[in-house]
Amino acid sequence: MNKTDALELLKEYNKEEFHIIHGLTVAGCMKYFAEKLGYEEDSDFWEVVGLLHDIDFELYPEEHCIKAQEILKEKGFESDFIHAVASHGYGLCCDIKPEHQMEKVLFAVDELTGLIGAAALMRPSKSVQDMEPKSVKKKFKDKKFAAGCSRDVIEQGAGMLGWDLDQLIAETLEAMKTCELQ
Numbered sequence: 001m002n003k004t005d006a007l008e009l010l011k012e013y014n015k016e017e018f019h020i021i022h023g024l025t026v027a028g029c030m031k032y033f034a035e036k037l038g039y040e041e042d043s044d045f046w047e048v049v050g051l052l053h054d055i056d057f058e059l060y061p062e063e064h065c066i067k068a069q070e071i072l073k074e075k076g077f078e079s080d081f082i083h084a085v086a087s088h089g090y091g092l093c094c095d096i097k098p099e100h101q102m103e104k105v106l107f108a109v110d111e112l113t114g115l116i117g118a119a120a121l122m123r124p125s126k127s128v129q130d131m132e133p134k135s136v137k138k139k140f141k142d143k144k145f146a147a148g149c150s151r152d153v154i155e156q157g158a159g160m161l162g163w164d165l166d167q168l169i170a171e172t173l174e175a176m177k178t179c180e181l182q
Contacts, residue, residue, distance in 0.1 A: 001077075003027065006048045009075065014058040021181055025113050026106070027051035028179020029172060033105045036171070046102050049084045053106060065089030065096070092153065098160060108157025111149045112172045115139060118146040128177050133170040140169070 001009070010023050030050030034043035056067035065086045072082045087098040088106045098107045119139040120128045139145045140154070158168040 001048055002044070003047055003051060006051045010051055010055055013055050013071065016058055019054060019058050022114065022117070023051045023054060024181060025117065025176060025179060026053055026110055029109050029113060029175040030102070030106060032175035032178050033109070033171070034102070036175075037101060037105070039102065042102070045081070046105075049081060049102065050106060053085050053088050053110060055085070063093075065092075065094040091156075092150075101161075104157065104160040108154065108161055108163075108168055109172050109175070111153045111157070112168065113176060115146045115149040115154070116169075116173060116176055118149070128173060128180050131173060133166065133173055136169045136173060137166070140165075 006027075007020075007024070011020060014020055014023070027047045027050035031043050031047040034040065034046035039046065052068075052072070054064070054068075055071055057064050060067040065088070069082050069086050072085060083096060084100070084103050084106065086094050086096045087103040088110050090097050090107060098104045116128060116131070116136055119136055120126060120131060122139075123131065140151060143151065154168070155165060158165050161168065163171075
């Protein structure tokens with residue numbers, strides 16, 4: 001499935017602008033990381049996984065990652081795609097562990113893009129373009145800021161990738177700068 005068709009599918013299950021923007025942000029980050037980490041030939045796959053990772057969240061928040069598997073199977077997606085999407089909820093809403101590099105990246109950046117996005121909204125520019133990693137790190141340390149973004153998941157994701165938190169923050173911020181919606 002291409003990005004255009006995937007976006008239409010996302011919109012079939014998500015009406016709130018926030019969820020659409022989050023999907024597009026994660027998709028852009030996934031494409032960025034695919035290219036940066038040497039998976040250029042799979043970058044479209046990474047991007048569509050990122051776009052559809054929360055396909056079920058708006059309608060089925062209590063069954064997140066479970067309903068996604070059903071929806072994607074019904075829509076004809078292959079098992080590797082479904083596994084990738086569901087694995088971002090590992091330990092929170094499902095027991096599908098991220099195994100492949102792409103799944104680990106998705107697990108790591110999903111929550112972090114939310115935190116960075118919230119931090120950007122606090123800035124006069126309302127943008128990540130002028131944001132530095134140290135600003136993100138400061139917000140990360142403030143547990144009350146964007147409290148819904150799990151710091152434990154972000155740290156666990158960095159560990160899965162073999163990165164420290166500073167590297168994950170810096171790389172994710174750079175990824176978001178390449179795909180920020182204006």
